[in-house]
């Protein structure tokens with residue numbers, strides 16, 4: 063490696079005026095700048111650390127030394143008891159995970175169908191389009207808790223032949239019914255943002271309506287709505303806890319049982335921690351996807 | 366006389382109460398290029414879109430190789446398979462690489478095998494000097510390269526007729542030429558074409574016939590020298606003067 067420094071050094075003289083030489087090594091000025099930058103970023107990190115310790119430490123000190131801290135920590139942070147009931151809560155969380163997997167899959171399919179029906183312009187679809195619109199309007203406008211109550215308690219009350227009374231299944235159905243309406247709207251907005259010329263370009267290549275949707279419109283639409291869909295997934299994971307109201311033993315219900323037995327709220331805190339363990343990584347991942355997707359769209363705007 | 370590739374007879378098109386095309390009759394013989402000029406909004410795009418059956422005409426007939434394609438029993442997808450069209454912008458599918466863009470229709474519409482489609486796509490890219498861009502995504506190409514790929518993509522299905530709608534209008538002036546030379550190359554190889562353009566110099570060079578459209582009517586048509594150098598109608602003169610002032614002749 064040559065240690066040559068300085069601008070206009072002689073290895074650009076051989077070929078074309080735009081040859082950038084083979085081996086560039088940073089000039090003295092650049093090396094100096096790098097040192098200065100490194101020093102500054104070290105100083106910044108130090109300031110950030112000190113100020114964080116100061117602020118967070120003060121806050122912690124205020125909380126811990128406050129008169130109510132003893133009873134607060136006994137009620138919410140009694141770790142020994144918390145870990146004693148943890149296995150039950152984790153077992154309950156299994157129900158939340160199972161609910162999420164089943165619901166997310168069904169919601170994906172049903173929401174996609176609703177979105178396709180709503181964006182279709184085919185006259186044969188018209189009645190279905192109206193129905194889909196009504197469906198989406200209704201189920202986006204009602205609190206999900208109400209839907210869960212209506213489906214979970216209402217349907218067994220009908221005493222229909224061949225219809226299940228299993229609260230777990232009914233709970234899943236209520237979640238699917240509600241979330242499909244949300245997801246349908248997200249996907250629909252994605253379909254609408256695909257430029258009309260893309261459709262025209264696909265059709266002029268001879269692709270059928272369905273092929274245009276399948277190969278051109280949907281891939282772009284779904285890619286664009288991946289971040290909001292991931293957001294909905296995070297909400298879905300949390301909202302599966304709502305079916306505990308039907309008596310499904312999920313993490314929340316397990317925590318509730320443990321808590322009512324001892325009049326201590328630490329099990330709830332444990333349950334919250336378990337939810338966070340799943341939702342925080344997913345939220346970070348969603349953020350990253352969103353940032354990437356914005357970058358990609360900006361890049362397309364330039365072309 | 367042989368049957369022209371394309372023949373329009375008294376075509377009319379309205380959007381609601383706004384008549385956009387009126388009494389359009391043209392014939393396009395094989396291996397010729399017909400260029401439409403006219404102000405923005407004169408109906409050039411609509412005309413090309415009608416030929417491609419992206420719009421439905423309100424009267425008249427359009428014949429492709431002598432067959433009436435405006436007959437309601439005709440399958441539009443079937444017709445579009447014989448036509449290639451390139452638009453002003455947003456042609457390429459951004460989620461597919463260049464080669465995937467090109468093989469989509471050969472594979473899905475013309476049932477070619479993937480290998481065969483790729484081989485043909487690479488051959489075309491080679492011919493137009495874009496071979497090394499095969500694996501790139503459209504957002505990594507210059508605007509001129511994107512339009513050239515769009516042209517190549519429409520060639521991949523071996524169209525009878527190519528419809529080019531102001532394909533250089535959205536481009537940086539320095540990129541216009543590479544696209545125009547691609548079209549020139551096609552013309553030399555006998556491709557039958559219909560173009561809408563504001564590039565008068567280019568029109569003069571490749572056109573066998575120039576049609577001047579105003580408010581959806583063909584006001585004047587003929588050899589490029591006649592229309593572009595000795596226009597008879599005052600409107601044509603006025604239009605060419607304005608284009609000239611904009612620095613495009």
Ligand SMILES: Nc1ncnc2c1ncn2[C@@H]1O[C@H](COP(=O)(O)OP(=O)(O)O)[C@@H](O)[C@H]1O
Nearest residue numbers: 380383385403404405406407408409410411412
């Ligand atoms: N889908 C449409 N709906 C209503 N009016 C349209 C539509 N497309 C084009 N037009 C109108 O038709 C006229 C001709 O447009 P266009 O064919 O795009 O002209 P050009 O390509 O020559 O600029 C314009 O007045 C335009 O507003």
Ligand SMILES: [Mg+2]
Nearest residue numbers: 409410411531
């Ligand atoms: Mg136009």
